[in-house]
Amino acid sequence: MSEPVSPDTPAARVPEPGPRPESTPPATSPAGGPRPAWAPPPTSPVPSGPAEVAGERTHARLQASLRTLELSVRRRLDGLLQGNHLGLVPGPGTEPGEPRPYQPGDDVRRMDWSVTARTTEPHIRETIADRELETQLVVDLSPSLDFGTAACEKRDLAIAACAAVVHLTRGGGNRIGAVVATGERTVRLPARGGETAARELLRRIASIPPAPEGTRGDLPGALEALRRPPRRRGQVVVVSDFLGDVDWERALRGLRARHDLLAVEVVDPRDEELPDVGTVVLADPESGRRREVTTTATLRRRFAAEAAAHRERVAVALRAAGAGHLVLRTDRDWIADVVRFAVARKRGWSGGATTGRVPTAAPARPGGR
Secondary structure (H helix, E strand, O other): OOEEEEEOOHHHOOOOOOOOOOOOOOOEOOOOOEOOOOOOOOOOOOOOOOHHHHHHHHHHHHHHHHHHHHHHHHHHHOOOOOHHHOOOOOOOOOEEEEEEEOOOOOOHHHEOHHHHHHHOOOEEEEEEOOOOOEEEEEEEOOHHHOOOOOOOOHHHHHHHHHHHHHHHHOOOOOEEEEEEEOOOOEEEEEEEEOHHHHHHHHHHHHHOOOOOOOOOOOHHHHHHHHHOOOOOOEEEEEEEOOOOOOOOHHHHHHHHOOEEEEEEEEEOHHHHOOOOOOEEEEEOOOOOOEEEEEOOHHHHHHHHHHHHHHHHHHHHHHHHOOEEEEEEEOOOOHHHHHHHHHHHHHHHHOOOOOOOOOOOOOOOOOOOO
16 A cells, blocks of 8 residues: 655655664654654664764664663553463463452353352452463564654554563563564564563564565565474464555465464554645555655545555454454554453453454544553
8 A cells, every 4th residue: 555755845845863862762753743652662773874883873772762662561561461461372271360250241161159159249260371382473574664654653563562462471481483574585583482582582573674665575475484384383473564465364374273363453544544735745665656646535535445445354354364453553552452452352262352353442642642
């Protein structure tokens, strides 16, 4: 899908950002306003000066961003979701956990009759997720993710989603690895356990340089790379904006035969609608094609309708593959969306809601909290 890059008038062009302190993430968002507190820190390289100095600055900036991201994830998810990997591991688990009061929609087969008799109030017995889980991230870092018009770029949000998955699934002997596809190349990072390995995994994912404009993404190839050779049973988390052809469905279904699936769809407002800005140049970052158009009301309606139809095709394909579907947006508190999704998914395992897309609040303004 094409994305707006700049209006045709020189006055409307956005200037390139200047050098920034290597240890401080930028305080402004891609939209130009203040960066919300919930926005993930930028991880894309911002080279400046000689190559050696630019490399040092990029490395220091990336390290600072990853530290900020880790602290944010820990602060907001610890105590809410960390217990028993709530909501992100496959299935409800088998080891008995703590009892809790029965809620409408819970599976009556999990009733704890002894606690119910003792308290005279219906209770069910929670279960603890099975340990020694192997999670594989399939991360799409194709050129369409090097874009953002709200609080952050889609690439930054994709890496933030990886950080949340790593934080919620590490520990207890669990291992996590990744397959990262830029379209130009596919990088395979073997699964390892431990906190140090988890940090190194995130650093290596974030350090992969963007592919040149005009490089087409290869999500089906990344999914196939995970299928061969066959992996031990576990969980696969696919992080992508899912723009372009829905040609990954067959490979995803092939993974479903051995793994539990979670798809994280990264969305920017400009993926869904065009602003009323007059003449604008649209660019397809994965083909390099550009086209000057005038954003009339008719064109904006057609663009919005096509975008909505595409997202619905993606949602149907994910449901058909048996994947949970988490939507993260660059204009909304992404950690709050993770919490809502995980809680609803846990209730689904208890016999309540389904594990598909979860209704979320209306998008916040980029400058809000």
